[in-house]
Amino acid sequence: MKPVPFAHSRPAKLTEISSALDADNAKLIAGGQSLGPMLNLRLARPSTLIGLSHLTELRSVRLDGATLFIGAGVTHAQIEDGDSDVDLPPMLRHVARNIAYRAVRNKGTLGGSLAHADPAADWVTAMTVLDAVLVIANGREKKRREPMSGFMEGAYRTKLQPGEIIVGVEISAAMGEAHWGYEKICRKVGEFADAIGAIVIHPGLQYARVVAGATEGPPILLNDIARAIARTAKRPALEEIDAALAAHLPGADRVKRQLLKTALSRAIAKVIP
Amino acid sequence: MNTGIGARIPRKEDSRHLRGTAQFVGDIKMQGCWEAAFVRSPLAHARIRSIRIPDGAEGRVFTVDDMVDLLPIRAESSLPSYKTSDHPALARGKVRFAGECIAVCIAPTRAEAEDLAETVIVELDPLPVHVGVESALAPEAARLHDDWPDNLFLSTEFDSDLSDARAQATVVIEREYTTARQCMVPMEGKGTLAFWDGKADQLVVYTSTQVPHLIRTGIAQCLQLDQGDVRVIAPDVGGGFGYKCVLQCEELVVSWLARSTGRPIRWTEDRREHLTAGANTREHKYKLTAYADDTGRLLGLDADIWVDVGAYSVWPFTACLEAAQAGGNLPGPYDIGAYACRTHSVATNKPGFTPYRGVARPGVCFAMELTIDAIARAVGRDPLEVREINLVHGSAMPYTNITGKYYDTGDYPEAARQAARMIDVAGFSKRKQAAEKEGRYLGIGFSSFTEQSAHGTKVFASWGLALVPGYEQAMVKLAPTGSVEVKSGNHSFGQGLETTIAQVASEWLSVDIEQIKVTMGDTGMTPYSTGAYASRGMVMAGGAVSKAAEELSLRIRAIGAHLLQCDREETELKDGAVFCGAASVSLKQIAQAWYLRPDMLAENVNTMGLEVTEGYKPDIDTGVFTYATHAAVVEVDIATGKVEIQDYVIFEDCGRRVNPLILDGQSYGGAAQGIGTALFEEVIYDSAGQPLTSTLADYILPGPAELPSFRLGHSETLSPHTRHGIKGVGEGAAIAPSGAIVNAINDALCPLGAELTSIPATPRRILEAIFMAQDASTREAAE
Structure with a gap:
């Protein structure tokens, strides 16, 4: 399990990355916690790896008015530890704490996880339920913004274009006071999720989102369920969740639906005990 | 500090492992060493049409055609109906599992x-694949080995006549159980480094193995070398579990390459x-049928056991050891009057079956323990009571069971009672009732077993193996500085044998284990041993060290007596010295007399000196x-x-505990592997x-x-048949977890009418x- 030969570059500035990405079959590497194994299994066979972990501009965590910006190069461990000048929403710290193992969290990055778009990973679901917006640069034009819901097109597929890089995510700073529930079901501590249920409610902002994650595709927004919860402040019946899941995931078998239903109902129960 | 038998002390080897100074195969640095990578079969069953090696790769890529002087691995057995399979180290003509070299x-x-x-291009013509025993046994099934009439390595049949049991039984339990295929996953995988030692004119093979002397024999046979031309050294080995007790194709290929290219590989x-x-x-x-009476007394057991043994028979233990162990051990610790069992060792398109910690017994224990609980549910009794009336009682010892196994000592129901006491059955019942009210499902489960350890010559010979363990030798020496050297051909790879055999020497010689240098694993430096497997290390190597150390202690006392001017019988060896009354002479003084000042020795001194090699086998093998x-x-x-395991207790008796701390570690590690079998690994x-x-x-x-x-x-019922009453314990804790955990799961699920019969219980x-039980009750309600 050794990678194919590849060149390695470390552009000095973010703006140089796009030209580096022009090289044939070049690939970005940040923490390398997903790409590393794929390289070793020779599933990824880049000619050049462009290292990002030294770029301080990707590591910034700051408040821009009412918007919290978290750089793509921030590690899971930094979020877990709250290692920033700005307070992070408690939900983010909770999610980070339960990603894989500490050794993975020390290296793995938020942006890397979002770009990799593994359906069973945490950030794609957590950022969807928080209505995060991705800030994306391609080096030549102005940065563009892409809402997290819709960014992921399928398993390991996103709306990132060739030459583009995720710079960071923007989240409404008010999410720090939101009510939230996040339930992950997995075989063992640190394992990828078999099901994720996530809910965020912010009455002041009239914000309510319910998301099913680890669905083998993009996270699913269950808007009818979210609206009903916002309207009634009551937990939906299990049958309603099941019906919503069945409508969105006609291919899912009974066990998968059971796990998603359980994750969702337990997440919701954290907001509405 | 007493570091003898029974001392609860940390391991000698811990320091180098914790400091990263141990030397595994991967740590060895050797000038000019090249690394090998294998081209492995992408298909599970295929004919090889061609292997194309790129131009310019000559001398760097090798196939079986290059290795004309390398014999295939061929594991013989004298059991009737057994079929041998030739396993060429690199595939010849056909591939029979995905991953074959x-x-x-x-x-x-x-x-x-x-x-x-x-860059090596292999063209394969796919053949029908047998992923399980059913398809392999189907009529007209494609055969793995072209010259065989079917896909059966071996069938065995045992029948003590069940007709009385059938006639008397008022309860009949029928069940089918399955256990998943597993990997053993030692922390260190396999690894081999070989080179030709010009001075010794010898192939030197460093390999990660439990059985260095066996591998030496195997390599010499397959490479057609004299055994003297081969030296096998097992350096530090990071876990074996059985995975490293058989000759591997990769070991042979690396050895052949080192010999042929002259380069370390x-x-x-x-x-x-x-x-x-x-x-x-x-x-x-x-497929089990158990016959019982209304009290839950087991009258007879009828079993079919299929073992999915994969494509090849491993050397030396063969594709059939597993089924032999399964059929022989299914009755386990129970007193069963009638038993019939048919075993089927079936060739499939998977890697060749290798004995793993517990060898068949984790499977048979799971099947038997679930059956005991099923009987208990059927007769409406507590599973502990049903165990109590069926387990072999202490008063029946020694006891020869229905398959001829000779249970030497013990009180099996007492172990079950002690486990029940430790886990607090009464307290659990209260917790379970409280949990039920909250809609939570708690369950309790038990699992009893015996672990046949250090089974020797007779047992292995009865399995028809070509290679049978006999006497185990060890060398113990008093060095000029008063320290002790122990050499054993067995090996220590995590189970602490390096420490525990030093403790045995320490017991006789009263030398602290820190002053006892233990050398193991190097066939150039140690007496012959078939190695570490079948929970034999402590009994066999420990016994051999004990015998050698005892003899050495006599020689030490003889020299000491001469120096103290008394008779040997008047002396005592303690605290690092030989005493005659209050007068004493230290071991160092005695050693120096022998090595440096022989003029001080008696005329009639034993000329074999202070270095003793002894052989040992228990009274019964x-x-x-x-x-x-x-x-x-x-x-x-x-x-x-x-499933959350809320509590887990083990009550165990392995005879004399040589080092209780190491035994605890063995129990934790074995039980952890057993939990992998029960809940996770597949x-x-x-x-x-x-x-x-x-x-x-x-x-x-x-x-x-x-x-x-x-x-x-723990309890300590000493074996009357071994030195110090020691029994083996390396495998035990891996055997029972599936039975205990799945019985507990089934106890928890009982109100739902759900029952699990397959592991892992994912x-x-x-x-x-649960769905199946719910659907059944919905259907019932509808009807």
């Missing part, structure tokens, strides 16, 4: 060797190779039986199918025989968070069992 590539680094391996197994080509153990199917009962309390989350294949669990993200092992805090209890299997 086809060609080998060498280069200065592993990455370059893998680059080269990608190393191969290091990576995790993906292990999880595919090493997926070689545990997979059984059972049918094995000595350790036994235990495990008990588990679990909570099943019926919404997710997840090699999954698709219909074409492709292993789908080729990374540790897919092959799920339990981690620290999944393991309970084990609580241990969330999916548990949810499906």
